[in-house]
Each structure stands twice: as C-alpha cells, then as structure tokens.
Amino acid sequence: MTRRIGIIGGSGLYEIDGLEDKEWRQVGTPWGAPSDALLFGRLGEAELVFLPRHGRGHRLSPSGINYRANIDALKRSGVTDIISVSACGSFREELAPGDFVVVDQFIDRTFAREKSFFGNGMVAHVSMAHPVCGRLGDMLETAARAEGITVHRGGTYLVMEGPQFSSLAESNLYRQWGCDVIGMTNMPEAKLAREAEICYATVAMVTDYDCWHPDHEHVEVESVIRVLVGNAVKARGLVARAAPELARHDGACPRGCNHVLDTALITAPDARDPEMLKKLDAVAGRVLGG
C-alpha cells in the first residue's frame, strides 16, 4: 500500500509551503462539498494532499464544517494517513502557548454535527478505544523534536461545540476531568477517519490558557492569532520533516487502522440499503465491494 499523506490545516494554516507540482483540485463527494478545493503536491518522495479545515479565508465555523465530505474527499484522493494540525487551549500550566501536544485521547462534547458515515441501512460500530494512530503519533513526535519544537506526547483533547469559548465553570470542570487541551474540531473528524480506515493523528498547537489561569487573560481570537502565526511556521517545518519519513513506510498500518471495518459491519447483506452502499463507495468500498 503506497502511503499518501493528508494534512488538515486548522486555524492559521490555510496553505502549505514548498510543495512541488502543486495543484488545487475540486473533489466532489456523496456527502456534499468539502471545506475547500484540495491542494495536491509532493514533498520529495512524499505525496501530499492538503485541506484547509475552515476553507481559505476561514469561512467555516467548527459546527458548519462538513466533516464527512472532508474525510470522504481525502479517502477518494487516495489518502492513507491524516495529520490534523489544530490550535487549542491548554488546561495545564506546563502546556504553554507555543508548545505542541501529540494528543492520544479525545472527549467528544459536540452535539450538532453528523458523526458517522454509517446509519440505517448499513450499520457499523468501530472501536475508538485508541482514537489516534500510534505509529503516526511516534513519527510526529520524532519530527517535532528534530525541529526543536517543545512537544508533549500524549494528552486528552476535549472537543467542545463552540463557537463561543468556554465559561470559567466549564474550563474548571474539564480540568477536573483530567483533560489537557481544548478545541472545537477534532471530533467527529477522528471518528470519521477511523470509519474510513485512515490513520489519524493530531498535532495540537497551544495558543492560550483558555480562561482558568489566574495569571493570564481569558482567551480571545486576537491572542490566539498572535500565537498561531509563530505556530504555523513551526507546523510547516514539522510537516516537511514528518511526511517524507512516513512515505518511506509502505504497507498497511501495523496498528490495524487500515482494516477496522473487517470486524465492524453488522447489517446482514440482504438488509443493506443499496442507496447507502453507493454513498459508501470510497469510505467502505474495500469491504462492501464499491
């Protein structure tokens, strides 16, 4: 299996530098339109596809993003691995603005988004026990260290619906829950990537201390953007280092991300809805024969 790397760029990362043979292409999906055209290109040996999560110009709010279209578009573009680059608030003193966190767990508190490709007519249940790909996480951590970025391995990312930031009571509650960082976008993205059998890992770039820290102002867009400008430069360096390394690893994911649907489908073949199966051509074609 030749690996092709998808980068989903979050707030502050709307384009990616240094790509050769680059071309923006519209990719249609049965789930509607993705956030923007996809930018195809190469970084040395590595084939990359970049998608700005909020669209160029940051047109889309976290609740308004068509996550299913984004993941489907990446899947039908041949993407095997997704690196999610996301801004986040920090719940811990030691996770300071400018630091990167390679998160390994999520708590999904979103409620106004489509969260699955499956449903009535074709039901599937995938495991989210380990929601990110450990191998991809290893590579991102190594690349970040090599780039001289202060990186923390592991952490729980609380995904809130937004678009408003948290109240102080919420911020304190999430800290009591043991959460490390907060953002608004990585769910259902990670769930959908899992369903689409794509390896997924997040680099969360700390921009602020949300609103719990007595010595820091509560988070505002203006301060987030200020930190993001520096973070985006570091994120580009990280991608440039991690992508060629990842591309060297041919073959299926050793953690099994590329085969999760082998054990997830439950609807009997004669009870499956043909219309539903058509929509699943890219995401589940491997097991449904799309």
Ligand SMILES: CSC[C@H]1O[C@H](OP(=O)(O)O)[C@H](O)[C@@H]1O
């Ligand atoms: C601009 S602050 C809030 C905004 O930033 C994060 O976006 P992303 O995850 O795409 O980097 C956060 O989730 C909010 O959407």
Ligand SMILES: Nc1ncnc2[nH]cnc12
């Ligand atoms: N404090 C915060 N809460 C939610 N999303 C964020 N993105 C960046 N900082 C954030």
